[in-house]
Amino acid sequence: MTLFRPRTGGILVLAAIIALVPLGLGNGYFYDVAVNAMFSAIVCIGLNLLIGYGGQISLGHAGFFALGAYGSAILTGRYEVPPLAALVLSAGAVALIAFVLGRPILRLKGHYLAMATLGIGIIIHIVLKTESGLTGGPDGLALGDFTLFGLSVSGERDWYWMAGGVLLLAVWLSLNLIDSPLGRALRAVHGSEAGAEAAGVDSSGTKVRVFVISAVFASVAGSLFAHKNGFITPDIGSFFHSAELVTMVVLGGMASTFGALVGAVILTLLPQVLASFEQYEAMILGAIMMGTMIFMPKGLLPSLAGLIRRWRGER
Amino acid sequence: MFAEFLQYLFSGLTSGAIYALAGLGFAIIYNASNVINFAQGEFIMIGGMTAASLVAAGTPLWLAVALALVVAMLVGIALERLAIEPARDSDVVTIVIITIGASIFLRGAAQVIWDKEFHSLPAFSGETPIALSGATLMPQSLWVIGSSALAIAALWWFFNRTLFGKAMLATSHNRLAAQLVGIGVKRVLLASFALSALLGAVAGVVVTPITFTSYESGIMLGLKGFSAAVLGGLGSGLGAIVGGLIVGLVEALASGYLSSAYKDAIAFIIILFVLFFMPSGLFGRRGTDRV
Numbered sequence: 001m002t003l004f005r006p007r008t009g010g011i012l013v014l015a016a017i018i019a020l021v022p023l024g025l026g027n028g029y030f031y032d033v034a035v036n037a038m039f040s041a042i043v044c045i046g047l048n049l050l051i052g053y054g055g056q057i058s059l060g061h062a063g064f065f066a067l068g069a070y071g072s073a074i075l076t077g078r079y080e081v082p083p084l085a086a087l088v089l090s091a092g093a094v095a096l097i098a099f100v101l102g103r104p105i106l107r108l109k110g111h112y113l114a115m116a117t118l119g120i121g122i123i124i125h126i127v128l129k130t131e132s133g134l135t136g137g138p139d140g141l142a143l144g145d146f147t148l149f150g151l152s153v154s155g156e157r158d159w160y161w162m163a164g165g166v167l168l169l170a171v172w173l174s175l176n177l178i179d180s181p182l183g184r185a186l187r188a189v190h191g192s193e194a195g196a197e198a199a200g201v202d203s204s205g206t207k208v209r210v211f212v213i214s215a216v217f218a219s220v221a222g223s224l225f226a227h228k229n230g231f232i233t234p235d236i237g238s239f240f241h242s243a244e245l246v247t248m249v250v251l252g253g254m255a256s257t258f259g260a261l262v263g264a265v266i267l268t269l270l271p272q273v274l275a276s277f278e279q280y281e282a283m284i285l286g287a288i289m290m291g292t293m294i295f296m297p298k299g300l301l302p303s304l305a306g307l308i309r310r311w312r313g314e315r
Numbered sequence: 316m317f318a319e320f321l322q323y324l325f326s327g328l329t330s331g332a333i334y335a336l337a338g339l340g341f342a343i344i345y346n347a348s349n350v351i352n353f354a355q356g357e358f359i360m361i362g363g364m365t366a367a368s369l370v371a372a373g374t375p376l377w378l379a380v381a382l383a384l385v386v387a388m389l390v391g392i393a394l395e396r397l398a399i400e401p402a403r404d405s406d407v408v409t410i411v412i413i414t415i416g417a418s419i420f421l422r423g424a425a426q427v428i429w430d431k432e433f434h435s436l437p438a439f440s441g442e443t444p445i446a447l448s449g450a451t452l453m454p455q456s457l458w459v460i461g462s463s464a465l466a467i468a469a470l471w472w473f474f475n476r477t478l479f480g481k482a483m484l485a486t487s488h489n490r491l492a493a494q495l496v497g498i499g500v501k502r503v504l505l506a507s508f509a510l511s512a513l514l515g516a517v518a519g520v521v522v523t524p525i526t527f528t529s530y531e532s533g534i535m536l537g538l539k540g541f542s543a544a545v546l547g548g549l550g551s552g553l554g555a556i557v558g559g560l561i562v563g564l565v566e567a568l569a570s571g572y573l574s575s576a577y578k579d580a581i582a583f584i585i586i587l588f589v590l591f592f593m594p595s596g597l598f599g600r601r602g603t604d605r606v
Contacts, residue, residue, distance in 0.1 A: 104591040110407035111351040119583035286420025
């Protein structure tokens, strides 16, 4: 039945969850956490295409997130561009940057790729901190409400539905992309680059396209985050944030769209649950990264799915 | 004019020596295990912070330094045993994430054990600057350059003149062959982490009187050390030293003559250029893919 294929079934389940969660959300604070979780999930779903399906690491995606956020802030604040147009323009600029950088960077492998993406992330962070004439420097920038066709999105509840809608769109795009010719080519490249080339796949073109797509996901989430928060600082582009995004992807499960979503939700909720252990936050994040990779390198969701399959098989 | 240049040269050599030590740490671990240890910078931080807090508590300087080196080595050994060894056969991305996790963990632990403040050590032999044709040189800079040179000489002796050093070198050339002639490869791995932690801690201790140290000072130094190692060619000891000095000098000159705000970005700009145009670095062996 097509309804229960992950592409349609999963999205319906997710839509139902998004629709039902507000019943359990008491006040604005919970909405706020939920919205942040969904923004992170959007970035992670894009990043998962690159890391999980493509086998290419990026330690600089917080940089693209920050570029989207700053693009929106600068365009709407300084040049009075409508928010939606600013979001699209920023995403376009990020796509262009990712495209130009992507080709030389994605030729690299393993450690070198990690180092190059990390370097780009750090350079973006430093530029945002330094060019205070444009970005406000370390003090950050303020920006106004997001407006959509004349309606202003403000307050946690509006943002919840907005983020939910964009998240569903992201999941739908990701699930379709994986089964598209590009997605198949990407998975072939992950398996064996030489093998994929031999079968006629343009491996570097495939990697660059997915790099651009994942950067655009990050940029869009960054723009929305900026408007929702009303205020941004360069630290949203820090190395720490990039590492956090990668952790969300690997924790939830590499090569699993819903896994990336679950990872993002868990790591966003965790600091809230552990609020009284605030000073241990970095230690806990580091321990989760190491523990996940050592004990279940496939991540939470695929490991669970494997367990369930085995349990069913044994009966 | 010349005095200004000389001044930048001194500061570039000082930081270059630190990057060289960090880069050597990367190279040693990479050679023994093909792991890039993104937590390398945390050894520098642990060395500096341990020594600083011990001295603040009244321990004599020499004892504080010795203890700091021991603590860092123990952390290095623990890292190898608890985090790297269990994931030996994983792919590169997995191990990269593990060592980044370790780096974040160690930073978090330092913040819990100590605090978020900056700490310092007294300069080892006074603060009277030495005047040298118009420029001034702090005695501590000589300590940094001198101890780096000493550490490098000791490493050379260790790898070329001692049996265990030769065993480590053999393992880096061919792990299986080394195992077949009876070299304890696991012990070599452990030793490589201890040794590069020691190098990191030496760097951390000697540089702390100049730059101060805090729980998050390791990350930048570590990443610049990695830049140095890649610039020189991953796995090449000489390359790491030359790479470190180049990164230090270019950084000092560029921040002096161009823009000091972008000082920290320079190492990464160099590294992007190197990776784009000559991925095997200055002294690295060209890698080939096996299908």
